[in-house]
Amino acid sequence: MSLNISIPNTRQKTIRDLAVQAEHRRNPRLSATQQDELLTRTKSLLKTQNAVLVAHYYVDAELQDLAEETGGFVGDSLEMARFGLENDADTIIVAGVRFMGETAKILSPEKRVLMIETSAECSLDLACPGDEFNEFCDMHPDRTVVVYANTSAEVKARADWVATSSIALDLIKDLSTRGEKILWAPDKFLGAYVQKETAADMVLWQGSCIVHEDFKATALEALKQHLPDAKVLVHPESPGPVIALADVVGSTTQIINAARDLDADTFIVATERGIFHKMQQAAPGKTFIAAPNAGEGAMCESCAECPWMKLNDLPRLEHTLKTGKNEILIDETVRKQAARSITRMVEFNTRDRTA
Numbered sequence: 001m002s003l004n005i006s007i008p009n010t011r012q013k014t015i016r017d018l019a020v021q022a023e024h025r026r027n028p029r030l031s032a033t034q035q036d037e038l039l040t041r042t043k044s045l046l047k048t049q050n051a052v053l054v055a056h057y058y059v060d061a062e063l064q065d066l067a068e069e070t071g072g073f074v075g076d077s078l079e080m081a082r083f084g085l086e087n088d089a090d091t092i093i094v095a096g097v098r099f100m101g102e103t104a105k106i107l108s109p110e111k112r113v114l115m116i117e118t119s120a121e122c123s124l125d126l127a128c129p130g131d132e133f134n135e136f137c138d139m140h141p142d143r144t145v146v147v148y149a150n151t152s153a154e155v156k157a158r159a160d161w162v163a164t165s166s167i168a169l170d171l172i173k174d175l176s177t178r179g180e181k182i183l184w185a186p187d188k189f190l191g192a193y194v195q196k197e198t199a200a201d202m203v204l205w206q207g208s209c210i211v212h213e214d215f216k217a218t219a220l221e222a223l224k225q226h227l228p229d230a231k232v233l234v235h236p237e238s239p240g241p242v243i244a245l246a247d248v249v250g251s252t253t254q255i256i257n258a259a260r261d262l263d264a265d266t267f268i269v270a271t272e273r274g275i276f277h278k279m280q281q282a283a284p285g286k287t288f289i290a291a292p293n294a295g296e297g298a299m300c301e302s303c304a305e306c307p308w309m310k311l312n313d314l315p316r317l318e319h320t321l322k323t324g325k326n327e328i329l330i331d332e333t334v335r336k337q338a339a340r341s342i343t344r345m346v347e348f349n350t351r352d353r354t355a
């Protein structure tokens with residue numbers, strides 16, 4: 001009998017339906033003039049409200065550029081949380097998905113944290129409701145609970161540790177070396193990858209990212225044969241057979257660094273397409289090709305786009321700045337408990353990088 005917990009088909013369907021709804025809620029592309037006008041207005045609003053824009057690599061290029069031009073930040077979820085913690089702005093505007101806004105609020109409770117779009121979900125977060133997760137933890141009281149950053153505040157509050165994809169391997173290796181048995185949630189692919197690499201004793205929640213689970217190994221293998229000199233960069237939320245074809249497996253920041261540092265001109269990239277903007281900045285002149293994700297069961301033909309990340313845009317940012325709506329509020333007991341597991345992650349990461 002497997003100790004891992006499966007996700008009911010009805011929930012998987014609900015998650016897919018929510019993703020399709022989000023795709024339909026994307027605003028139409030702006031004209032160049034409209035975009036310039038909006039940029040001018042949002043820059044002014046950010047300044048007058050002493051607000052900083054903190055953006056994930058997966059949001060559109062104009063938001064990433066705006067964040068950097070106005071003293072904000074672009075990074076992965078761990079880096080975003082750390083920037084929000086260290087920055088002295090009164091308001092943090094999160095261009096990303098809900099768990100990122102919650103993480104910012106958990107670490108910076110005295111600040112006002114606003115989302116550009118509160119319905120920007122994450123399929124991993126949706127796949128792991130707090131009440132069911134608590135029951136799963138109660139079934140395994142002997143295990144150290146490690147949850148991926150892509151979870152709700154409630155789930156983080158139950159965890160001993162939070163991990164991002166940039167530190168998951170190091171953290172689980174460290175815990176396993178100390179003889180700890182692990183309960184991992186919610187990403188089954190990242191969990192299986194870490195389990196394989198570390199040989200740790202792990203039980204896995206069976207959530208997945210709707211973008212990364214669509215990458216196809218057979219088509220990727222064919223593309224590799226067509227482009228034998230290309231290096232393959234894969235995010236570990238992808239299925240095992242896709243990971244097996246990678247030259248580098250890593251978090252978003254690690255993928256960008258690999259594109260910059262590796263001696264290759266062409267890269268096949270298995271992660272959300274928004275990252276190409278930073279990769280092109282980090283490695284100008286190199287060519288980046290999206291890994292194939294078309295075919296049966298795929299969300300789209302070859303989009304590699306997160307429908308929730310793409311809800312973040314300039315019109316919605318202006319609306320948030322004007323109205324002050326979309327504030328993240330978290331119950332203080334939950335926040336304090338979640339802060340413990342996130343702070344341990346931040347401290348582990350600092351210790352690991354400076355050791």
Ligand code: SF4
Nearest residue numbers: 122123209210211306
């Ligand atoms: S790309 Fe996947 S993991 Fe990232 S926010 Fe979207 S659904 Fe979640």
